[in-house]
Amino acid sequence: MAFENKYVQQRIQKAQTLKDAGFNPYSNNSQRNTTVEKYLNVNDDIESKENKRDENRHYIISGRIKLLRIMGKASFVKIEDESGILQAYITRDNLPEGFYNDIFKKNIEVGDIIEVGGYPFVTGKGELSIHVSDLKLLTKAIAPLPEKFHGVTDKEIRYRKRYLDLIMNAEVRKTFQTRSKVISLTRRFFEDKGFLEVETPMMHPIAGGANAKPFVTHHNSLGIDRYLRIAPELYLKRLIVGGFEAVFEINRNFRNEGMDATHNPEFTSIEFYWAYKTYKDLIEITKEYFNYLFEHLSLPTRLPYGEHEVNFENFQEIPLIKSLTSVGGIPSEVVDDKEKILAYLKSKNITVKPNLNLGQLQGELFDEYVEEKLIDPTFITEYPVEISPLARRSDENPAITERFELFIAGREIANAFSELNDPLDQYERFKGQVECKDAGDDEAHEMDEDFIDALSYGMAPTAGQGIGIDRLVMLLTNEHSIRDVLLFPAMKPISSEIIDEDICE
């Protein structure tokens, strides 16, 4: 089954021919002494030299052949490494007797990883290249690459065979380099602020900290089920109880739910908790965090996202109720009255679930009329208590909470609040959740008695925030599917994989 494709067969034969001629098609004897990027930088003066070359310089470059133009006794080869792509000029007379015709032309092709040594020169068409005097094959590719011009565009192939996507699409590599930098910068930002990075369990006895269905796994020697965590929140707060005053965790969460352009079953978030602070401090640190990211990623403060342009110098702060009128254009006499909201929604032909309370209806109005219009970064504050079960009530107005969500380009990016630290209140809220669970809501919280115990010892007033890293990277890279910012997004198995599994078992 494997290797039966005729192109693969052909290339296997070439590898064998090379072996027979004494050339290892999988040599590990690389002598590389520079990268393409460095080569191009160091030699950018060649253009001005006599004959546009310098035979006294010598470099060894390694990489994959992306393009091959054989023109009789001379050839042009585009060699790509991680840093860039370089043209090599290869001639028969600069290589050992017979090598060019019998080895290079016959057995080395697009997709192979080679190493070339030579001097820098500029071609007649003005391209800085390398004039090759040494060529060796490092790795024979026995699978042919996709077509050179269109590359691979089929999303299924790109996600299932990400390595192929990365080979063919340089801009994809760039997206993941940006992702890596975002995570690194995020870590450095919070460390510099005095936060301690911690690791809390990925396998939970009780899946808490969010409303979501968990994945279940089994611990054999203990004979018990464990849940892959849906959020680290309750463990991080236990650490605040224990006396750490600023902690953060960047890690994966797992939710056993649907997949779409903004949801993958495993996703990365940062959650951070900061004692003796409130959500207002979080607004300030969030602005600072974005400034830090933009500065270190060298991004312009006006970023395109789809059809929009986001101005990251224009952070707004609007209480939720006010946003309904000022952004959503809903008449002010409507937004504070349950019956009027219902009538308003009905007049607009929007149906909502029955028996929603005022806070929930305000949430519906927000989702319907405001969210997608928030293009520049906007902190929506003062959420109704009914839709903020984990947030602390405002001391001035017990109907609202000390909470914000940050919206950018019509999407939620962060959720933050002053944390609920009253153990009796938390106990009651868990009880309410348990009732929902008993009534059939399989996403409701379970009672976490140990967490109540922890709060009973006293958790300092604390502010906490979660930021979805995947969605943040989407925003910064102008990507519109979460799969395009995950190296290996979740995919259904193809049918042959399922059959194989059945045979094994």
Add this chain to the structure above:
RNA sequence: GUCUUGUUAGCUCAGCUGGUAGAGCACGUCACUUUUAAUGAUGUGGCCGAUGGUUCGAAUCCAUCACAGGACACCA
């Protein structure tokens, strides 16, 4: 979960109202020492996603299934 659009050569795609498959790139052979998706000549390559059905005859029509994309719903 619902709707919708796809699935044809290694890749990117044609193939109309049913008559046993087509291009470009890639690959093989030949020519070519400054090309830029090199060029010219020539040749190979396919169980048309899977299974049923309708039909004398199915890549094409119908049904079911699988996978993927998009939209909606649900969910952070």
